[in-house]
Amino acid sequence: MAHEPRVSDELGRRLKAYEGRTAAVSAAGKDPVNAPMIRHWCEAMGDTNPAYTGPDAIAPPTMLQAWTMGGLSGHTARSSAYDELLTLLDESGCTSVVATDCEQEYARPLRPGDEITFDAVIESVSDRKTTKLGTGYFVTTRMDLHVGPDLVGTHRFRILKYAPAHRREGPPREEPEREKPPRPRPVVNRDNAGFWEGVRERRLLIQRCTGCSTLRHPWLPGCATCGHPGWDTVEASGTGQVHSYVVMHHPPFPAFDPPYAVALIELTEGVRMISNVIGVPYEEVRIGMPVRLEFKAYDEELVLPVFRAEEERVAVGGGSRAAR
Template sequence: MAHEPRASDDLGRRLKAYEGQAAAVSAVGKDPVNAPMIRHWCEAMGDTNPAYTGPDAIAPPTMLQAWTMGGLSGHTGRSSAYDELLTLLDESGCTSVVATDCEQEYVRPLRPGDEITFDAVIESVSDRKTTKLGTGYFVTTRMDIRVGPDLAGTHRFRILKYAPAQRKQGPQQELTRRNRPPRPRPVINRDNAGFWEGVRERRLLIQRCTACSTLRHPWLPGCAACGHPEWDTVEASGTGEVYSYVVMHHPPFPAFDPPYAVALIELTEGVRMISNVIGVPYDEVRIGMSVRLAFEEYDGELVLPVFRAFRAEESRVAIEGRPV
């Protein structure tokens, strides 16, 4: 890991100003400490310690963070300072994140029925560091977990927010089209055969329930909305946007050239499907990016639907030679 000169790091000084600011204030655990979650944890970890069962059970100390997690709805006690810090990093190009480590201190055991509250603070922001992943900043938050007025434990969590490094191709990535293994073939059955027939014809077909007109993807034998078994199809317009995405680095697959972006595309019709985004480097793919359907041929016989990124000012983009 390389240390960057502090004198040239104007962004670092702006980030340092967030040290000591609250990340969460008087947040409340979504659930009391409870036996079912303790049991699930112990089963997943293979932990058979008898201290975690019975009428006098305690929660495994390492579950400390689990009682603070907000789920999809988040916590109302979260402050704006932490979001502002992450936004500043995103805007500076540090759009990737990896959790690096955590430290926990245990003051008293948690028992079923305990209701926890917690406060969190932005404890430190490192100077700019260059790692093999890229250049960015380590951000450490400290969370104090309490039961009533009593401190139960402290949880420190450290992440690296970084701008991904451009990687040079190694010998394993320099396979030519001639000797590269073929791409995996889709599994085609009676439920999805119509979809792949449409793809071969360079049409993206969406199932539609003939009873309630609900569109669905992936293809299913019946409607999840009303249960009706009958359906027909509509052809997708070919426009949509990136709803979510990941960048694949590992594990490597011989038929692919990592890193590459795998995206969840929300079509204009409202359904979502997983595909590749082409036309831009993997590290320029963004949530909300506009895309248009294209069909790519691989290994001389396999046709797959992919999505090409395009700029809003482009008035006409061709899909397989057809203007849209």
């Protein structure tokens, strides 16, 4: 016998009314599936799978959402329901948002020339949840993508809209300085558990296909080059360079101190990974900057790989100079 989800508060009841409402109808991708975007994606991801090049190329399946993005101008087919839902949450004090996860299902490969249309629906709104970030609601949207009448894939995207834990009602008042919240923990699953075990041992392990010897990161259950499921690992030398980076200014999260640089590091072994660059101010991070691996303990439980700039800035008589 099916049971209705238990809703614990009046706001929750109002939010639940949005389940099943349309977020977009017959919206069209701004560009057909095309080779330049596929090439940019593969270069950014370091994906050399030959299936994504040549006259019979297909698009990487994980690009599914890329073909639906509306850019700064958005999509004219977007409905008001999703905006209404977010406004209701904002007005209730749930003014912060963090993306939590996404799920994708693939019905058939996409090829250059395919023109995407999609429909989106607000699939679910959770009961009120209390997390380390604060109290709020998980909102899941489902997007179905079509080429002509054919379903080609489904994309589910989930966010948490929450009231920050440190926020209090009423007039501001002086409070004692609070201890900084713990840094969020990485998601460990059966596919990447070996990587995090290596990190705990202060070793950066790279997956290697036992079929064709291709190195890969992030860790995957099978080889994207030859499809072989077998793998072993090699330990990274720890050297590399900044391939690309962004500086995060907003939104601020309680466990972080913006602005800070988030970099895509290209290791000497050829694979790339996202991490932080330490040893220089964020404004001095540059593409091509040589870096070296370190392991940083953020608390008694969490250790993460970070990369120290080979050229650090040190103060000299009120100025600074490069030090190797």
